[in-house]
Amino acid sequence: GDSVTQMEGPVTLSEEAFLTINCTYTATGYPSLFWYVQYPGEGLQLLLKATKADDKGSNKGFEATYRKETTSFHLEKGSVQVSDSAVYFCALRNQGGKLIFGQGTELSVKP
Amino acid sequence: DAGVIQSPRHEVTEMGQEVTLRCKPISGHNSLFWYRQTMMRGLELLIYFNNNVPIDDSGMPEDRFSAKMPNASFSTLKIQPSEPRDSAVYFCASSTWTSPLHFGNGTRLTVT
Numbered sequence: 001g002d003s004v005t006q007m008e009g010p011v012t013l014s015e016e017a018f019l020t021i022n023c024t025y026t027a028t029g030y031p032s033l034f035w036y037v038q039y040p041g042e043g044l045q046l047l048l049k050a051t052k053a054d055d056k057g058s059n060k061g062f063e064a065t066y067r068k069e070t071t072s073f074h075l076e077k078g079s080v081q082v083s084d085s086a087v088y089f090c091a092l093r094n095q096g097g098k099l100i101f102g103q104g105t106e107l108s109v110k111p
Numbered sequence: 112d113a114g115v116i117q118s119p120r121h122e123v124t125e126m127g128q129e130v131t132l133r134c135k136p137i138s139g140h141n142s143l144f145w146y147r148q149t150m151m152r153g154l155e156l157l158i159y160f161n162n163n164v165p166i167d168d169s170g171m172p173e174d175r176f177s178a179k180m181p182n183a184s185f186s187t188l189k190i191q192p193s194e195p196r197d198s199a200v201y202f203c204a205s206s207t208w209t210s211p212l213h214f215g216n217g218t219r220l221t222v223t
Contacts, residue, residue, distance in 0.1 A: 034211060043115075043202055043214035044154075089154065097142060098167060099204075099212055103153040 002027040006090045006102035013080055013109050021075040021105045023064075023090035031092040033057075033066050033073040038087045038104070047075075047088070080109045113137075115215035117203050123221045129191040132218045135184055136205030144204040144212060145178055145188050154202075160186065161208075193222045 007022040025031065032051045036044040048057030053068035062077045073090060090102040116135040124130055136143050144159040158168040163180045171178070175194070180186040190197055200219050204212040 036214075043216045044204075044212075045214070046211045049211055093211075096166070097161060097208065098156065098159065099144065100156065101154040 002031070002092060002094050002098070002100050004090050004092055004100055004102035006088075006105050009087075009104070009106035011105060011107050013107070015082055015109055015111050016079045017109075019075070019077040019080045019084075019107070021088055021090075021107070023073045023075065023102060025071050025073065025090075025092050027071075027092055027094055029095045031094045033064070034091045034093065034099075035062070035064055035073070035075050036089045036091060036101075038089065040086075044089060080107070082109045082111055085109045115203055115205050115213050117201075117215035117218050119218060120216065121219045121221075123223065124193055125223055126194055127192045128222075129189065130193045130197075130220060130222075132188040132201050132203075132220070134186045134188070134203030134205075134215060136186070136203070137213055138184065140205035140207055140210075140213070141183070142206045142208060142212075143180060143186050144206075145186070146202040146204065148200045148202060148217070149198075157188070190220075193220075195222045198222050 003026045034049045035047040037047045038044045048059040050057040050066035056065045064075045087104045089104045093099045118133045145157040147155045157170045158178045160180045178188045200217045202217045204214045206212045
């Protein structure tokens with residue numbers, strides 16, 4: 001069945017470091033891809049999305065490109081801030097409408 | 112737009128009791144999802160509805176769990192009888208057919 005795999009955390013970085021969180025997926029057809037972020041004690045918020053191959057989603061300095069050839073959707077940010085500390089979830093929405101999440105990657109940014 | 116509204120925010124109950132979690136989706140959204148989040152299993156999709164009809168309930172762990180959506184503005188997730196291993200944060204989310212999901216703030220359930 002459809003699935004999402006993302007790199008294990010926790011990821012600990014210093015402020016202004018470069019961030020990459022890897023995400024790969026398995027799906028039939030052409031899913032839409034998403035990154036969600038969860039701050040402590042809150043629900044998930046959409047960070048960015050891409051709906052077709054080679055689309056780049058971006059928001060708040062974060063970017064991810066839909067790569068169909070490598071079935072990947074890696075999240076990147078050039079310079080992280082302490083306020084970016086959260087859990088990040090990669091997800092796909094398949095053609096049946098089901099949203100499937102990866103296991104989440106905890107990011108901790110130190111000043 | 113008030114967002115997805117879940118109640119209660121916190122629920123503490125004793126093993127064997129019935130628990131009902133409630134969700135009000137965003138107006139105009141026709142898909143509704145129930146997720147459970149635990150440290151061990153991460154985010155699990157329990158069930159989702161399109162136009163108030165359950166489409167996929169394969170994630171519902173046992174017959175003790177049931178979900179209903181009597182109309183477009185309300186859904187419930189019921190656990191009867193509850194067990195300590197049901198302790199988790201339960202999230203409701205809604206969307207249109209093509210939009211991203213919008214999540215509520217969750218219900219933290221503790222079963223003692």
